[in-house]
Amino acid sequence: MAEEERGHVEAHHHDHHHEVAPENRDVEETGHYELMATAIRELLVEKGVVTPEQIREQLEFMDSRGPALGAEIVAKAWTDPAFRERLLDDGTAAVGELGIPMAGTELVVVENTPDTHNMIVCTLCSCYPRTILGLPPDWYKSKSYRSRAVIEPRAVLEEFGTTVADDVTVRVHDSNADMRYLVLPMQPEGTESWDAERLAGIVTRDCMVGVALPDASG
Amino acid sequence: MSAETPEERRFEVGDEVRVALSHPPGHRRTPFYIRGKTGVVERYCGAFRNPEELAYGFDGEPRRHLYRVRFRQHDIWDGYDGPEQDTLDLEIYQHWLERA
Numbered sequence: 001m002a003e004e005e006r007g008h009v010e011a012h013h014h015d016h017h018h019e020v021a022p023e024n025r026d027v028e029e030t031g032h033y034e035l036m037a038t039a040i041r042e043l044l045v046e047k048g049v050v051t052p053e054q055i056r057e058q059l060e061f062m063d064s065r066g067p068a069l070g071a072e073i074v075a076k077a078w079t080d081p082a083f084r085e086r087l088l089d090d091g092t093a094a095v096g097e098l099g100i101p102m103a104g105t106e107l108v109v110v111e112n113t114p115d116t117h118n119m120i121v122c123t124l125c126s127c128y129p130r131t132i133l134g135l136p137p138d139w140y141k142s143k144s145y146r147s148r149a150v151i152e153p154r155a156v157l158e159e160f161g162t163t164v165a166d167d168v169t170v171r172v173h174d175s176n177a178d179m180r181y182l183v184l185p186m187q188p189e190g191t192e193s194w195d196a197e198r199l200a201g202i203v204t205r206d207c208m209v210g211v212a213l214p215d216a217s218g
Numbered sequence: 219m220s221a222e223t224p225e226e227r228r229f230e231v232g233d234e235v236r237v238a239l240s241h242p243p244g245h246r247r248t249p250f251y252i253r254g255k256t257g258v259v260e261r262y263c264g265a266f267r268n269p270e271e272l273a274y275g276f277d278g279e280p281r282r283h284l285y286r287v288r289f290r291q292h293d294i295w296d297g298y299d300g301p302e303q304d305t306l307d308l309e310i311y312q313h314w315l316e317r318a
Contacts (some may be wrong), residue, residue, distance in 0.1 A: 169305060170305075170307050
């Protein structure tokens with residue numbers, strides 16, 4: 001009898017192990033947080049706080065946001081000194097001129113110079129200028145980036161292939177409250193004659209987060 | 219933002235400030251690593267409804283002044299592995315700040 005029980009328990013453990021294998025969980029189970037999000041969304045609709053149409057419009061809005069908007073802002077700043085000044089003075093108002101809304105947050109644009117390199121992180125969660133760059137990449141949300149970017153920014157930059165000289169200040173911006181940040185990179189040498197559209201082509205998402213530099217050699 | 223008058227503003231750009239070394243429970247916007255550290259006000263960001271109260275369904279009034287404070291990395295981390303001049307900026311609400 002005891003033998004049978006033990007055998008049964010072992011068989012059960014064996015099955016259980018398979019039930020929680022990651023491949024099964026991904027395909028067959030809805031995660032806890034996904035269920036919670038769905039439940040909250042349904043309740044908000046049920047109680048008339050938001051309509052399904054508003055949710056759909058918001059998804060459509062977020063899908064229309066991406067790094068191309070940020071690249072347009074940077075290229076405009078490189079080719080229009082008066083705009084650049086307004087952008088550094090009041091980022092929210094300046095991107096508004098281009099028809100880009102900040103949707104309730106304030107934009108601070110920080111400028112890279114020969115003396116200063118800026119990089120952005122949100123240690124508390126994953127605050128990111130979503131209305132300008134779209135959804136953040138997974139690495140930006142990772143605990144590793146969020147902790148190491150403030151403790152050892154130069155080592156993190158090296159891993160992105162970005163070496164900052166010792167006589168240049170590395171200035172990390174922890175996006176921990178109501179501001180959102182965008183890095184205005186330095187315009188690479190040799191691109192002075194380029195028009196804004198061509199310039200925008202070398203401004204990548206990572207340049208505007210401050211972990212990379214624009215490359216005009218391609 | 220609401221029309222209600224925010225709290226009185228106490229700091230200006232260039233002021234040396236210390237972040238309170240305090241550990242209240244709840245939703246806080248001041249990261250643990252910066253509590254107790256001293257920096258310099260870099261800019262004034264405006265007055266915002268207090269997110270520490272908004273998180274619990276209160277109206278967040280009166281609005282709180284938010285400052286961008288710049289810290290030397292070597293003042294934050296023991297053994298920071300970089301040059302003296304490296305800095306870190308972050309946003310601190312006035313009620314977390316005291317004059318250094």
